[in-house]
Amino acid sequence: MHVRPHDLAPSDRYKLLIGAVVPRPIAVVSTCDRDGRLNLAPFSFFTAIGADPMTLLFCPANRPDGTAKDSLANARPAAAGGTGAFVVNVAVETIIRRVVATAEPLPPGESEFDLSGLAPAPSLVVEPPRVAESPVAFECRTREIVELNPGAPGGANVVIGDVVAVFVRDDLVNDRFHVDAAGLAAVGRMGGTQYCTTRDRFALPFGRPALGAPDPFGS
């Protein structure tokens, strides 16, 4: 198969993306609206951008009716009706069922914190709380939102955040800021309803020396 996106239905483009761009880390994004109502939802179209400035992004697509998901609406700057802030909590093994449950679309006024049983804990800098059960949280102020297809059903959006505080559970980080990957036990998303762990790891040296290292798969 060798195809062009404009020959495919958006749903088929989506299947190619989520099936082949794997595994994707999962951001559990906590936000609040201007009345302080809390919102929580998972996003696997998510990654780090850079360290200077410390930035990351997540991508909330428009709803099927073309309107913004709550996470996008809440993360918008105050001038656009939001609070200009969000917290990315890392999805880990111990909470994965509750994280996935937060994808449930709830009517206004009902919180995914209540639905999932995940608990809000105060953030250091921003208004939205972090998730108490998540061992790592990045508090962000919204730097920029790129709306690639405003108002379109499923239209793509990119929310870029400046990290203004980082929570890491003390037992998972050393004094040189190395994070214990085994202890973190992050979970990734594959296609459809499939997920993966980060338990199977191997090391390779950077660049040319990688060619001289033993093949981790013996192939």
Ligand SMILES: Cc1cc2nc3c(=O)[nH]c(=O)nc-3n(C[C@H](O)[C@H](O)[C@H](O)COP(=O)(O)O)c2cc1C
């Ligand atoms: C593991 C997982 C990852 C998801 N990733 C995304 C994503 O990257 N972008 C997106 O628009 N929706 C994603 N969803 C669906 C949203 O979580 C879902 O639409 C949610 O209701 C949005 O909530 P909100 O309206 O409170 O923002 C994902 C769902 C799950 C279970």
